[in-house]
Amino acid sequence: MIKNLQKHKLPKEFYYRDLLTIAKDLLGKYLVKKDNDILYVGKLVEVEAYDGAIDEAAHSFGGKTPRNAVMFKGGGLLYVYFTYGMHHCANVVAGKEGEGKAILIRGIEPVYNIEKMAFNRYGENTVTKTQMKNITNGPGKICKAFAIDKSHNGTDLSGNSIFISKGEDIPGDQIRISTRIGITRSVDLPWRFFINKNKFVTNAPQNNAK
DNA sequence: CCACGGATTGGCT
């Protein structure tokens, strides 16, 4: 399985294109993480774009700082940040060096090793139906399930520890667009993309948007 | 199903 995933790893050029095009194209792709023997695979079903040039909600909006430095290093890296004193969130850096663009991973449908994801999330081997429903439907939950933290900040997605693979094609009519979640500035930008009716999309009023 | 508030740390003004 891992061989096949590696074979279909997205090339560096994928991340050097237009921000919103990348965001939309990420839907249906497989996020793969492999540390030692443990393999995690999940399908991307919800993402949000951030652009430091024009978007006040982007961490990179105010310029480079130690925390957001990875966002400025150019496409194809993983930007992981810590927030609310307890959660990590993972982003795919996009665009050219110095631009400060990234795409937040907000929703994932487990594809392989859901048992280990559940254990990482809840610390138990047996979980309820409700817990299973909430396993990876949010950016903090995804990092917990995949055991992603600040030590993974800056990981090169062209390597073999964390990468994104071809996955499934999502027909255009299954893609929905809305405003983003949980921000207080640039709230009107329609930069959230998700797969219509997918069970692992974050619960949000925006889900009824076009 | 929906609304609300508490948790808890680090980053930046």
Add this chain to the structure above:
DNA sequence: GCCAATCCGTGGA
């Protein structure tokens, strides 16, 4: 010192 690209439990309709 303020507040955040969140999550979860609680309480009510």
